[in-house]
Amino acid sequence: MELTLYLFIAAVTLVPTVAVLAIGARRLLGLRIGTVRAALTGLVAMGAGALIGAAMGEARRGALVSVHIGLTVLVAVVFLALSHALVPAGSLSEVVRWPQAVRRRVARTRRYTELSRIAIRHGLGGALRGRGRGGPEAVAERKRLAAGVRLALEEAGATFVKLGQVLSTRCDLLPVEFVEELTKLQHQVPAEPWADVERVLTEELGEDPGVFFAEFDREPLAAGSIAQVHRARLTTGEEVVVKVQRPGARSVVDRDLDILFRMSRKLEEHTAWGRDFGAVDLAAGFANSLNEELDFRIEARNMATIRAASERTEKASAVRMPHVHGELCTRRVLVLDWLTGVPLNAAGALIEERGLDRTGMARQLLEWILEQILIGGVFHADPHPGNIMLLEDGRLGLLDFGSVGRIDRVLRAALRNLLLAVHHNNPVALSDALLELVDRREDIDEIRLERALGRFMARHLTPGVRPDRKMFADLFLLVARHGLTMPPEIAATFRALATLEGAMEQMVPGFDIVAEARSFAAGHLERELNPGSIGQVLAEEALALAPMLRRLPRRVERITDALEHGRLGVQVRLLADERDRRFVRSLVHETLLTFLGGITGLIAVLLLGTDHGPVLHDSLTLLQLIGYNLLVVSCVVVTRVVFGIFHAQRRLPGR
Template identity: 50%
Template sequence: MIVGIAVLVAASFAFFLVVFPVIARRLLGIQVGITRTVLTGGVATGGISLASTLIRTPERQGLLMGVQMGIALMLAMVFLVVSEMVVPSASGAGRLRTIRSRIARIRRYSQISGIAVRHGLSPYLRGRGDRSGKGKAPGSARLAKPLRRALEEGGPTFVKLGQVLSTRHDLLSPEFIAELSRLQYQVRPECPERIAAQLHEEFGRPPEDVFAHFEHEPLAAASIAQVYLARLHSGENVVVKVQRPGVRAGIERDLDIICRMARMLDRRARWARDLGVVELAEGFAGSVREELDFRVEARNLATVRAAWAQRDAGPSVIIPGAVDDLSGELVLVLEQLPGLPIGAGGTELAGSEEERADLARSLLGSLLTQVLVDGTFHADPHPGNILLLDDGRIGLIDFGSVGRLDGQVRSALRRFLMAVHHADSAALRDALLDLITRPEEIDEQGLERALGRFMARHFSTGSAPDVKVFVDLFRLVSAHGLGIPPEVAAVFRALATLEGTLTRLSPGFDIVAESRAWASDDRGGARAGGFASVGAPLESELYSALSALRRLPRRLDRVTSALEEGRLSVNVRVLADSRDRRYLRVLVHEILLTVLAGTAGLMAVILMHATGGPMVTESIRLFEVIGYHLLVFSGVLCLRMLYVIFRAQR
């Protein structure tokens, strides 16, 4: 008899340990590990004991068994919610890593907050800063310098963010652009022993065994990597790019903080929503994460080199190849291009003025071909990434930062350049609307007139267009409430950056005029990658346009006839998108649960205070029993809804 009772108690305890956590997890939608499941079951079992203590008489305990179960379930749900808030679900060592990373993030976040306070930026982080107009950062004149100093103090990741922002003429005012353009970050070289250990770990042997010669003095030191000169056993000179040991964790932490701050600003500050800080932060984070994996740069190099070789575009612009056998995630071994960056001090520009102009045309044609034909282009062609080689050619290096365009965007960009070439404001408007994120309402006629004035100002006879073309275009787009996608902004940013490089290479070089010449057939566009080389897509678009024009009179006749006879109607499919239906279904579901929880709670209060009704026992009425159960039911639903709201706000 005693053994049977013990078995029954053990089975009941095991049942509670398993069933209550499962039900609580299903109600809340939380996935937890075994340890937390057992703890939840223990809390639920303790809840049953607590409920039994509160319900003193045996007759009440029998009638209110459902109430006891409900109290246990509510306690289990509360435990899961609180534990999830304190320590998010993870397992084993993953949980410890999560806790450590959270502590490190909090410490770093406090440092960033302290920097912001010291430089007077805290009001803007709370969304209370002033705003001087659309497309401008808050408090332009007085905020630019403190922001630049705060970014410098924040470290390499924030400096890199400032450098990216300094090229976004479409987002920031001239005061910010000028101040952020001063950002430079001098990085101390890494300890040679740590670099040697990094190479040893990557290759599985010392660098002296991999290379016939390895210069331990770095050629260049940046925040993410350092560059060394070496020679292979085959006698080929190479450049070895090595990622700094342990740099990934710090950069990932800072990127996470930047994205969190962007989401916070998006909720609190209107100026942040206008600037699209969330999209900007996420795009920046994705770009930096690509730079952390050198295999991405190797693939970018292979893609551009393969497309360049297929066109037989000429030897004026050289792209180094990667040594695949020695390259990986943390180390990239590249063919050495003997020469110096155009931006290096003391670099001599050899050759005549015409020869340097030819090199500039080749460099411009290379980038335009990458943008308009290949779809993968060098996104940061500043003078430090452009080499003037010893043999007089041009070398492109550092493909860690690249832009990628799909076929539709490339087609719109070709139409955009053709419209500029022919000074057609209507075609320019149509191409621009295909490039940008189009709002629901837009004044197309006003935009066309603005574009007409834009072309008259910059492309009329006798004018000399410069980098201000891109600045004014960004301003025009922003003034009409249009948003430029990051990949399109990267194109204009790269062209604006290239303009300064081309001016150093060939003073007085007209990037706009040369781009128009590159696009025309009489400048060898077929060989260089101009519009003649993409004639098939243009013919297809022209054919589509002619087909539409042929159908247009017949369709206009149908519309006017239906309008005259009163038969014109518009069919709109409401909720045709599955995402809209899913959202509406979830919304209705949550509303129904909320109404049901409130109704059950109200009915419970009414029934528990009712004085009439049949007596179930001598001390409790039927309405009271029903009321207790409805109250617990309402509590369970309310807990679930509160957790849904909490999860949506995280």
């Protein structure tokens, strides 16, 4: 009974003491910490306090009790600062869940080893160690390296193939040799066994597939890294295509994305080019896009959005989209109407046999995509020839809406202005439109940019010169050289147009996609400038300006009255931005803490060196006691200042 009572009293005393020490250390350092770190901090401080008390002997109960408490708090502060520096926030939660963490680490290590072997097998070992050649051999070296990167990405799996496909659109980030190689990326994988496909269908639909499908072809029409496609017939009689996600696709993608995020953070922390590229932001954007592709409900919504936007345009009937059976669509299953036709990359003979107008079909498809981009704001981002079909009725059909692009009204207007500037061969207007599209620096030299754009237009947009993919590559390179960054939405737009150019080339060799886009933009502007449209635009603008116009006479009267009586002045508020005020406050705070810590320590040393004053215990005087306490306070303050400096340094961009 006495032992139980003793343990109860010890527990009641221990918990508040641990909490007080942890909270005090956290407040002194200005940190937010978790329960595990707080408990460790309090326990370590209590243990250190017990050792310090034993070393101090009976003095800890008398005059030096304040010093004992101060040293215990100092230990808590130092431990918390060191633990936060060595084990960043969030890491301790993994310690608690160590079995799962160990399994993830083992799986990650195996994947790292596998990726390293793939890279070395394809001759990328020297590049990973930072070795490279310069001079005349640099171009040949880049071509060899680009081919190795493509082969390595194909072998690494679906996530890395899709990463390469995304990077193939970033001509502003990669040399042209890499862009050309990455556009060739393909990834063929064997089909999943029917038993696994049937299990996924049953899990997603909630019942046996036979309840919904009268027939289901067990052999897939196509098998990709994330999903495979089967032909089927519903019990209601409709012929459909069923897209089924591979059972392990989500876990594989999550594992590889975890590795990509870690690699991107390392690149941004330790390399200048990683910071210039914005490696973490690039990885985050890629992860968001890939996670959308893993949820087929998003693809179904994309199709509904594009269909609705297309119905409001002039080319609504030019291209057909499959109907979505929404009642059968889930996260891992997508059911679409069957479109009878031939993929565009195999339709050459059929086009000739039917005598179809190749140029007219190509122009209709291009204008349909441009209307999605410039008017609807939602567009198919991957219109390669395999996703385009020639249907039985002579129309074109578009498949696979897992990858779509979205651009807002401001960017759509800037894109139209860009095309009009190209159409009128005006480098000044092209510069203005380009600056509206990109993320610009404050110190951009606009005159130099206009001259560079003038040379660009003279090289690629003069009569007799047919624009091609190199024009897009040169434009992205020009943007990068002037310190501008292309937003991902615009990069996706140019990627879609560059991909569409390949499809156009198969239909009509020599098809000038840039000239057609220029004509489309000019025609769209002419339609907007008809009397009816101008009247509608003026009416909308007048309604938006009406509240301001009503207030304008009163404000003009106040200004003229103040000017007449000599009371007109201009008020400028210093530090109006909260970020500026926060910076000044932190600077003053750290300066005062540094001054106080140094002064307190100096006073403590002076007091400890004196023998005057009343004696409290043995040879300890009152002034020395004050000196000991001030020295502890000085150590706490100095620890706080040093920790604040290193903590702020770690949070700086690019570190």
